[in-house]
Amino acid sequence: MDIHIEFAPGRGRRDEIYRQLRAAILDGRLRAGDPLPPTRELARRVEVSRNTVSAAYDRLTAEGFLDAHVGSGTFVRDGAGRADRPAPGLPSPLRPVEIWDAMPNAPRSFVTTAEFDFRAGVPDLRRFPFDTWRRLVANQLRESAADVLTYGDPQGHPGLRAAIARQIGLSRGVRAEPDDVLVTGGAQQAIDLVARVLLRPGEHAAVEDPGYPPPRLLFQTLGARVHGVPVDDEGLVVDAIPPGCRLVYVTPSHQYPIGTAMSLRRRLALLDWGGRNDAAIIEDDYDTEFRYAGRPLEPLHSLDSANRVLYVGSFSKVLAPGLRLGFLVAPPSLRVALTKAKSLADWQTANPIQAALAQFMDEGGFARHVRASRREYEARHDLVRRVLERDFAGLLTPIPSSAGLHVSAFASADMRPVVKAARKAGIRLYSLEDFTARKAEVRGLVFGYGAIPLDRIEPGLRLLRRVL
Numbered sequence: 001m002d003i004h005i006e007f008a009p010g011r012g013r014r015d016e017i018y019r020q021l022r023a024a025i026l027d028g029r030l031r032a033g034d035p036l037p038p039t040r041e042l043a044r045r046v047e048v049s050r051n052t053v054s055a056a057y058d059r060l061t062a063e064g065f066l067d068a069h070v071g072s073g074t075f076v077r078d079g080a081g082r083a084d085r086p087a088p089g090l091p092s093p094l095r096p097v098e099i100w101d102a103m104p105n106a107p108r109s110f111v112t113t114a115e116f117d118f119r120a121g122v123p124d125l126r127r128f129p130f131d132t133w134r135r136l137v138a139n140q141l142r143e144s145a146a147d148v149l150t151y152g153d154p155q156g157h158p159g160l161r162a163a164i165a166r167q168i169g170l171s172r173g174v175r176a177e178p179d180d181v182l183v184t185g186g187a188q189q190a191i192d193l194v195a196r197v198l199l200r201p202g203e204h205a206a207v208e209d210p211g212y213p214p215p216r217l218l219f220q221t222l223g224a225r226v227h228g229v230p231v232d233d234e235g236l237v238v239d240a241i242p243p244g245c246r247l248v249y250v251t252p253s254h255q256y257p258i259g260t261a262m263s264l265r266r267r268l269a270l271l272d273w274g275g276r277n278d279a280a281i282i283e284d285d286y287d288t289e290f291r292y293a294g295r296p297l298e299p300l301h302s303l304d305s306a307n308r309v310l311y312v313g314s315f316s317k318v319l320a321p322g323l324r325l326g327f328l329v330a331p332p333s334l335r336v337a338l339t340k341a342k343s344l345a346d347w348q349t350a351n352p353i354q355a356a357l358a359q360f361m362d363e364g365g366f367a368r369h370v371r372a373s374r375r376e377y378e379a380r381h382d383l384v385r386r387v388l389e390r391d392f393a394g395l396l397t398p399i400p401s402s403a404g405l406h407v408s409a410f411a412s413a414d415m416r417p418v419v420k421a422a423r424k425a426g427i428r429l430y431s432l433e434d435f436t437a438r439k440a441e442v443r444g445l446v447f448g449y450g451a452i453p454l455d456r457i458e459p460g461l462r463l464l465r466r467v468l
């Protein structure tokens with residue numbers, strides 16, 4: 001480990017080495033078990049005699065900060081430091097721009113800790129194709145393929161763009177050439193890039209209410225004025241979009257969190273609205289690889305003859321959110337600007353991971369994985385619905401939905417206290433109130449079944465029934 005020692009004029013070098021190492025141990029920068037550099041090496045690096053370093057080490061050892069093991073080196077002694085306490089931060093005059101104070105804290109972890117995890121939007125990581133993925137990534141990390149480790153095309157790995165274009169063409173009827181696709185760090189980055197490229201500070205944008213919170217918050221941080229537009233059983237109420245909106249974000253295939261699909265009538269009305277208002281439409285198709293009944297309605301992107309729709313997809317539900325893989329299909333008029341925005345944001349999405357996914361898709365493993373996951377999630381979807389209808393009649397009204405990783409249900413009372421009480425009982429789930437500004441009108445619960453195994457669903461819902 002490189003340890004930085006600074007000598008101030010007028011201070012003894014041995015004392016400075018002693019003092020600075022001691023401070024590093026006390027504030028946790030050096031932790032129990034960390035090795036110190038050999039005396040000869042540190043002496044050479046900081047340009048003092050070896051005796052000076054040895055004398056500092058001897059004093060720290062005598063005071064119980066270090067353990068010297070003949071032959072293997074000098075280490076920070078157990079219990080000597082304060083690894084349990086973060087290093088105290090020095091006060092700084094720097095403050096974030098005001099908007100960041102208004103943002104909710106970022107969730108730090110989605111690791112399941114509850115006995116029954118009904119959180120929406122979390123896929124089953126036990127289903128992740130670990131062995132195949134290890135092989136695919138290992139295949140990228142060969143000396144003979146080292147190019148994958150250099151900077152690549154910000155628009156995305158060409159093979160992956162081609163595989164995505166094929167995949168969405170087949171499964172969703174989205175017509176796209178590889179050049180229309182931009183690979184992103186999840187759907188979230190796709191939405192961010194679109195907003196950066198299309199919205200000026202002070203302009204108006206619309207999102208669904210209830211709706212997925214991150215796009216609304218993101219647009220706000222970019223200085224946009226964001227309006228929540230009500231959703232009914234046909235989807236976004238297009239007539240309620242305030243005048244002057246330049247951008248609207250929707251989840252037409254599987255409204256988040258209500259779960260319904262936007263009707264064809266509304267889809268056409270939204271496209272028509274886009275034309276009349278010279279606006280762009282973000283279509284977030286985040287989980288419709290999992291469709292259990294009926295024919296999916298045509299994506300807005302396919303119905304759009306005016307090239308106003310930006311189609312966003314994610315690999316977070318079909319593979320794993322931690323991979324941070326998503327994509328955007330954008331009209332050619334925006335491609336150059338979007339690629340510039342992507343390269344300025346993070347240059348590119350991790351190349352070896354993109355290449356691994358391209359191979360997974362080309363080999364057919366991805367399609368098989370989606371099919372097997374769909375069967376599993378369909379069984380969970382059906383079970384949640386059956387139990388809600390059977391055991392929660394009069395309390396909850398399940399909302400028809402036939403896709404994705406969650407089912408929602410309306411309630412007549414405020415569900416936030418129920419969510420709190422459920423949490424105490426070992427159940428994690430969200431309320432519809434978590435996703436709306438209209439908390440007195442939109443009440444209910446959201447049942448995610450991505451994270452909870454089939455055989456835990458009934459016991460979990462039985463317990464919830466007692467909490468309700």
Ligand SMILES: Cc1ncc(COP(=O)(O)O)c(C=O)c1O
Pocket residue numbers: 120121122185186187188189212251256284286313314315316321325326
């Ligand atoms: C509506 C919606 N869009 C997108 C995503 C996925 O986002 P990302 O690809 O950034 O992980 C989620 C995940 O919960 C979601 O609920």
